[in-house]
């Protein structure tokens with residue numbers, strides 16, 4: 001669609017700039033730059049070990065990057081000058097009525113979720129298994145409720161402001177249970193849910209924190225085709241109805257190619273392609289990375305591709321584990 005084309009360059013909500021992450025002698029991410037467009041679904045793909053989870057861990061504060069800047073821009077677009085001024089000030093973020101600028105590389109994981117509004121799910125599901133499905137969604141809103149209580153005993157005393165916020169939290173939880181088709185399981189322990197239901201509950205929990213950016217680490221892993229289709233619908237509705245931008249890591253190319261507005265491809269910690277699904281799918285460098293050929297052989301792959309003698313077995317719009 002012309003109106004959404006290149007939103008990642010026109011109006012980025014997240015800008016990863018010259019990110020480098022070293023673990024001892026290993027360079028997991030090497031001078032990586034890319035943007036996530038506001039209102040886009042952006043997929044981060046690449047072969048196993050390419051560095052996708054490391055990027056996620058830097059964006060969400062689980063790792064402190066070795067070098068680079070990660071600018072999260074919630075609200076109206078900001079000028080480069082404003083970002084530079086904040087960077088030089090040494091502060092972590094600057095909030096205004098319409099949002100704020102957050103330098104995520106300076107912030108803790110807790111602050112990134114609670115203050116900046118970046119929520120995430122994990123490759124391995126991390127729910128509170130002994131709590132009910134509903135309780136998992138209420139716990140996710142704990143920070144907001146604590147703020148409403150003024151960090152005092154207002155909650156215990158049941159003062160009106162706190163009671164209103166508590167009712168809103170429950171309404172939000174129930175709304176997300178409806179949207180993820182889990183309402184009839186509200187009182188069951190989360191651990192009793194089937195795998196696909198747990199994955200949806202994780203997304204519902206992240207959405208209950210009212211994020212501006214939702215980061216999903218392999219949301220389609222382990223889902224059957226019907227569940228994958230439902231996931232696509234849920235993610236589209238989060239983008240279109242809630243206006244929340246999504247950054248996802250995904251190996252299921254059926255999901256990636258169908259729902260992504262923008263795809264960034266990594267290989268050995270470097271960006272090798274960045275564009276819409278059509279351009280990425282036919283990019284010889286991407287095909288070569290997924291076929292596991294060396295840099296010198298990329299030209300050959302390109303020639304073979306033009307001659308139709310190689311089938312791009314990598315990022316094709318098919319179901320299943322392409323890693």
Ligand SMILES: Nc1ncnc2c1ncn2[C@@H]1O[C@H](COP(=O)(O)OP(=O)(O)OP(=O)(O)O)[C@@H](O)[C@H]1O
Nearest residue numbers: 023026028046047048049050051052053054055323
């Ligand atoms: N905490 C860590 N300590 C040391 N090395 C790490 C650490 N985390 C990641 N790495 C290394 O960084 C590189 C990138 O790993 P990462 O998990 O980010 O890749 P990935 O693209 O997410 O892979 P996959 O698709 O298999 O999940 C790998 O070589 C990995 O071994």
